[in-house]
Amino acid sequence: xxxxxxxxxxxxxxxxxxxxxxxxxxxxxxxxxxxxxxxxxxxxxxxxxxxxxxxxxxxxxxxxxxxxxxxxxxxxxxxxxxxxxxxxxxxxxxxxxxxxxxxxxxxxxxxxxxxxxxxxxxxxxxxxxxxxxxxxxxxxxxxxxxxxxxxxxxxxxxxxxxxxxxxxxxxxxxxxxxxxxxxxxxxxxxxxxxxxxxxxxxxxxxxxxxxxxxxxxxxxxxxxxxxxxxxxxxxxxxxxxxxxxxxxxxxxxxxxxxxxxxxxxxxxxxxxxxxxxxxxxxxxxxxxxxxxxxxxxxxxxxxxxxxxxxxxxxxxxxxxxxxxxxxxxxxxxxxxxxxxxxxxxxxxxxxxxxxxxxxxxxxxxxxxxxxxxxxxxxxxxxxxxxxxxxxxxxxxxxxxxxxxxxxxxxxxxxxxxxxxxxxxxxxxxxxxxxxxxxxxxxxxxxxxxxxx
Amino acid sequence: xxxxxxxxxxxxxxxxxxxxxxxxxxxxxxxxxxxxxxxxxxxxxxxxxxxxxxxxxxxxxxxxxxxxxxxxxxxxxxxxxxxxxxxxxxxxxxxxxxxxxxxxxxxxxxxxxxxxxxxxxxxxxxxxxxxxxxxxxxxxxxxxxxxxxxxxxxxxxxxxxxxxxxxxxxxxxxxxxxxxxxxxxxx
Ligand SMILES: [Zn+2]
Ligand SMILES: [Zn+2]
Numbered sequence: 001x002x003x004x005x006x007x008x009x010x011x012x013x014x015x016x017x018x019x020x021x022x023x024x025x026x027x028x029x030x031x032x033x034x035x036x037x038x039x040x041x042x043x044x045x046x047x048x049x050x051x052x053x054x055x056x057x058x059x060x061x062x063x064x065x066x067x068x069x070x071x072x073x074x075x076x077x078x079x080x081x082x083x084x085x086x087x088x089x090x091x092x093x094x095x096x097x098x099x100x101x102x103x104x105x106x107x108x109x110x111x112x113x114x115x116x117x118x119x120x121x122x123x124x125x126x127x128x129x130x131x132x133x134x135x136x137x138x139x140x141x142x143x144x145x146x147x148x149x150x151x152x153x154x155x156x157x158x159x160x161x162x163x164x165x166x167x168x169x170x171x172x173x174x175x176x177x178x179x180x181x182x183x184x185x186x187x188x189x190x191x192x193x194x195x196x197x198x199x200x201x202x203x204x205x206x207x208x209x210x211x212x213x214x215x216x217x218x219x220x221x222x223x224x225x226x227x228x229x230x231x232x233x234x235x236x237x238x239x240x241x242x243x244x245x246x247x248x249x250x251x252x253x254x255x256x257x258x259x260x261x262x263x264x265x266x267x268x269x270x271x272x273x274x275x276x277x278x279x280x281x282x283x284x285x286x287x288x289x290x291x292x293x294x295x296x297x298x299x300x301x302x303x304x305x306x307x308x309x310x311x312x313x314x315x316x317x318x319x320x321x322x323x324x325x326x327x328x329x330x331x332x333x334x335x336x337x338x339x340x341x342x343x344x345x346x347x348x349x350x351x352x353x354x355x356x357x358x359x360x361x362x363x364x365x366x367x368x369x370x371x372x373x374x375x376x377x378x379x380x381x382x383x384x385x386x387x388x389x390x391x392x393x394x395x396x397x398x399x400x401x402x403x404x405x406x407x408x409x410x411x412x413x414x415x416x417x418x419x420x421x422x423x424x425x426x427x428x429x430x431x432x433x434x435x436x437x438x439x440x441x442x443x444x445x446x447x448x449x450x451x452x
Numbered sequence: 453x454x455x456x457x458x459x460x461x462x463x464x465x466x467x468x469x470x471x472x473x474x475x476x477x478x479x480x481x482x483x484x485x486x487x488x489x490x491x492x493x494x495x496x497x498x499x500x501x502x503x504x505x506x507x508x509x510x511x512x513x514x515x516x517x518x519x520x521x522x523x524x525x526x527x528x529x530x531x532x533x534x535x536x537x538x539x540x541x542x543x544x545x546x547x548x549x550x551x552x553x554x555x556x557x558x559x560x561x562x563x564x565x566x567x568x569x570x571x572x573x574x575x576x577x578x579x580x581x582x583x584x585x586x587x588x589x590x591x592x593x594x595x596x597x598x599x600x601x602x603x604x605x606x607x608x609x610x611x612x613x614x615x616x617x618x619x620x621x622x623x624x625x626x627x628x629x630x631x632x633x634x635x636x637x638x639x
Contacts, residue, residue: 013534015504015506015507015533015534016534016535018506019504019505019506019533019534019535019536019542020533020534020535020536022506022542022544022545023533023535023536023539023542025545025590026543026545026585026590026591026601027590027591027601028590028591083535106534106535107500107532107533107534107535107536107537108535108536108537109536109537109603110536110537110538110539110603110604111603111604113535113536114601114603
């Protein structure tokens with residue numbers, strides 16, 4: 001079907017745009033119309049059309065050539081046909097010079113326009129085929145949701161495949177943002193537990209008593225405020241997987257409790273007398289050097305060995321730079337859809353910039369950077385300029401204070417900027433802090449042109 | 453399901469009969485022929501010496517009886533749209549109205565002697581094509597299928613007055629839903 005191909009017909013004359021659109025629709029193209037250059041540019045910002053038919057003379061506002069130049073700035077790959085009522089060599093030459101692929105004098109022969117559109121579509125199909133092959137390639141290098149062709153990561157995939165079906169405890173170690181939770185989920189999925197619960201808990205975020213009740217649950221009246229029985233994460237995980245993130249941060253008393261559960265595979269709810277069998281697989285993760293913590297006495301040695309039955313070490317992004325192009329490609333594919341932006345790829349110099357960056361926050365930081373660039377990019381290809389914020393974030397971030405004499409818009413703009421800087425460009429986290437949803441944040445970033 | 457056949461002045465009874473027979477045979481329409489349409493001057497572009505097919509079709513649709521499922525205009529006028537030098541016909545995709553012109557189907561247009569059988573066959577192809585559009589069919593890549601795009605008379609003569617298997621199946625499914633009373637064109 002042709003319906004995947006999108007065409008925009010731009011003409012101030014209603015009869016002209018309506019009838020051409022109707023004629024093209026009979027060929028199963030998805031055809032939209034715009035009555036002015038401005039409208040066309042606005043529509044092109046929302047949807048990446050494959051072909052644009054633009055009338056040269058369109059008063060008032062911006063004319064056909066200007067419209068084409070605006071659109072080409074955002075979508076260098078788009079095919080633009082300039083349509084005019086009179087054939088003059090001058091306008092034809094200037095249209096072609098500015099990047100029009102074709103110049104048509106109306107009325108034109110149905111054969112001419114039909115052959116032209118078919119030729120363009122054939123070429124674009126080939127391009128799409130190439131993109132498809134590239135995506136297939138990235139699937140070849142992916143395991144569950146993790147993408148890599150790096151030998152260390154390939155070894156991790158192999159290990160995960162091998163031990164996924166077992167119940168032995170797994171300890172995943174790696175710097176923050178290296179994908180520890182993804183590996184835990186991959187273990188869960190690949191081990192045939194996909195239909196069972198995967199329950200995650202970050203041990204760093206909670207106070208000791210709260211963490212205890214989160215893990216083991218409690219009976220009604222077990223402590224002040226325990227107004228009802230509550231099931232703990234171990235129980236909720238059933239015979240699935242419980243993922244204990246930042247295990248290196250749990251307090252000494254809980255280290256002992258956890259050790260007991262791992263040894264005996266049974267436990268009590270807080271304040272309870274009914275023994276509960278623990279059936280879940282335990283996967284723990286940390287970005288700390290646990291062995292050093294054992295040596296300094298912060299972490300129990302016996303618990304360490306209980307957890308470390310199978311050890312998975314994740315490399316930093318610096319150690320697997322060759323994955324950056326694959327990862328960027330995959331992120332663009334997903335994030336462009338999520339953010340509803342017409343981004344399809346990345347320019348060479350922008351990719352080089354990403355390859356050279358240090359990525360202290362690893363894959364997650366890379367993902368955040370791509371997300372931010374996708375949201376703010378003006379074209380369908382991410383350019384080096386779309387990643388300016390990386391250089392800016394590297395500089396010292398100043399504290400934000402409210403100076404006098406600012407409009408509400410200006411204050412809002414600065415607030416959004418400040419929060420984005422603090423979250424390292426993480427849209428989701430920033431939206432949460434600001435108390436707005438992601439799409440609203442996207443809108444504000446675009447409105448205030450924040451990274452520019 | 454009622455199809456109203458609306459001729460303009462100059463269309464012969466034989467042309468109407470041929471178009472009506474195809475609409476009845478292929479689509480199962482009950483066919484009613486309306487009194488000829490007086491085409492308004494405003495639809496004529498004197499500079500080009502042609503009528504604007506969108507405007508003629510719009511005029512006809514205004515006069516169409518409400519109980520008609522489809523309206524087919526048959527005209528001897530040479531039709532065009534602003535972007536194209538001519539059209540053999542035009543249809544509302546998934547819509548109610550279609551128009552077919554005899555002007556460029558006649559051998560005389562190409563300097564050849566009249567040939568009623570040739571004209572009748574070409575007319576059947578174009579009626580099938582445009583009514584097919586009103587039932588949601590889009591252009592087909594099978595050059596022998598009536599739904600393939602014809603940009604000149606050679607293309608019309610190359611195709612047959614019937615649908616390929618895919619288009620035929622699509623039309624059958626669509627007619628089935630229409631018979632059950634659900635026609636996207638009426639929404
Ligand atoms: Zn057609
Ligand atoms: Zn067909």
